[in-house]
Amino acid sequence: MEYTLKRSRRRKTVAIKVHQQSLTVYAPYGVAIAYIEQWLATKQAWINQQVYKQSQHQDLRQFPLDSLQIRLFDELLTLHFEINKTSCWQFFANMNPPQLQVSCSGRVKKHTAMYQTQFEDFMREQLESYIEMRIRHYCSRMGEELPSNLKITTYKRRWGSCNQRRALTFNLLLVGAPHWVIDYVIVHELAHLKYLNHSHRFWHRVSEFYPDYKYATQWLKQHGASLQWVFE
Ligand SMILES: [Zn+2]
Numbered sequence: 445m446e447y448t449l450k451r452s453r454r455r456k457t458v459a460i461k462v463h464q465q466s467l468t469v470y471a472p473y474g475v476a477i478a479y480i481e482q483w484l485a486t487k488q489a490w491i492n493q494q495v496y497k498q499s500q501h502q503d504l505r506q507f508p509l510d511s512l513q514i515r516l517f518d519e520l521l522t523l524h525f526e527i528n529k530t531s532c533w534q535f536f537a538n539m540n541p542p543q544l545q546v547s548c549s550g551r552v553k554k555h556t557a558m559y560q561t562q563f564e565d566f567m568r569e570q571l572e573s574y575i576e577m578r579i580r581h582y583c584s585r586m587g588e589e590l591p592s593n594l595k596i597t598t599y600k601r602r603w604g605s606c607n608q609r610r611a612l613t614f615n616l617l618l619v620g621a622p623h624w625v626i627d628y629v630i631v632h633e634l635a636h637l638k639y640l641n642h643s644h645r646f647w648h649r650v651s652e653f654y655p656d657y658k659y660a661t662q663w664l665k666q667h668g669a670s671l672q673w674v675f676e
Contacts, residue, residue, distance in 0.1 A: 445484060445491070449477075458483060462494035514673060516542070516570060518622035523563065531558050533566045563673075564616065568596050571619040571626075578630050579612075586653055588637050603629045603664060606636035620671040621663070628660030 447460075447467040455472045458480060462468075471480055484491075512523050520541040528547035536543040544566060548558040576594065583590055593611035605613045612633050618626050631654040639646035650657050 445488070447484070449480070460484070460487060460491065462491060462498065465495060465498065467491060513541070515620040515671075516567070517574070517626075518620065525559050527555070531562055533562045535566065567619045568616055571614065571616060572596050574623070574626065575614055575630060578627055579634070582627075582631055582634055582653060586631075586634055586649075588634055591634075591637065603668075604633045606633045606640070608640065610637055617671040617673075620673075621667070625660045625663050628654050628657050629664075631657070 445467065447469050449469050449471065451471055451473050453473060455470055457472070458475060459470045460467060461470070469480060469484065513520050514523060515521065522541050522543050524543065524545050526545065526547055527550050529549065530547065531549045531552060532547050534545040534547070536545070544563070546559050546562045546566075548555045548562070552558045572594070575596075579590065579594065582588075589610075591606075591610050591612045593609075595611065595613040596616050597613055598617065599605075599613075599615040603615045603618060614629065614633070618629060631650055635646055635649040635653075638649060647657075654660070
């Protein structure tokens with residue numbers, strides 16, 4: 445039986461841990477190897493059982509993929525999926541590239557759907573806090589009152605919308621775009637608060653607060669389709 449031995453001064457007893465198909469033995473200094481191996485032999489059945497149980501989980505982890513890379517504000521983000529005690533996400537912003545750990549509870553039947561829910565929950569939070577901050581910035585520059593409502597949703601064919609009740613909606617997929625492109629969509633929707641159409645006056649207002657808007661519309665035409673993500 446292969447194992448890794450970790451000795452510690454503070455430890456008083458021998459213990460074992462099975463993780464990712466490998467066995468670690470924790471022991472105090474001074475305990476003889478012969479004794480450890482004899483003791484391990486008595487634990488063989490339990491160890492086999494643990495390895496078997498974890499291999500069952502391993503199969504589930506391949507859904508949808510063990511890991512993949514995706515863009516967050518046009519920067520690479522590595523995703524890891526795993527079965528865990530609870531369904532949640534954990535973001536490690538300081539790593540290079542940043543890592544997002546997406547977990548699905550072992551009790552959940554539809555893993556892929558839960559992975560997608562957790563992943564989109566994270567992405568929504570990122571986009572929402574960015575847009576909220578920029579809306580405050582542009583509203584004060586444009587002399588507009590804050591919109592009545594802000595919603596993030598997944599649209600097939602549009603990046604944002606604005607209605608007569610001053611409620612703004614943004615496409616969740618924008619979260620993969622660079623900040624300067626998202627800023628354009630924000631200015632576009634805020635300009636609709638004054639003009640609910642695409643008239644000359646409307647575009648004049650957009651260009652007043654976002655002069656290079658043509659670069660942004662071009663970027664969305666070129667890269668818009670690649671912002672899509674697929675969970676299968
Ligand atoms: Zn528009």
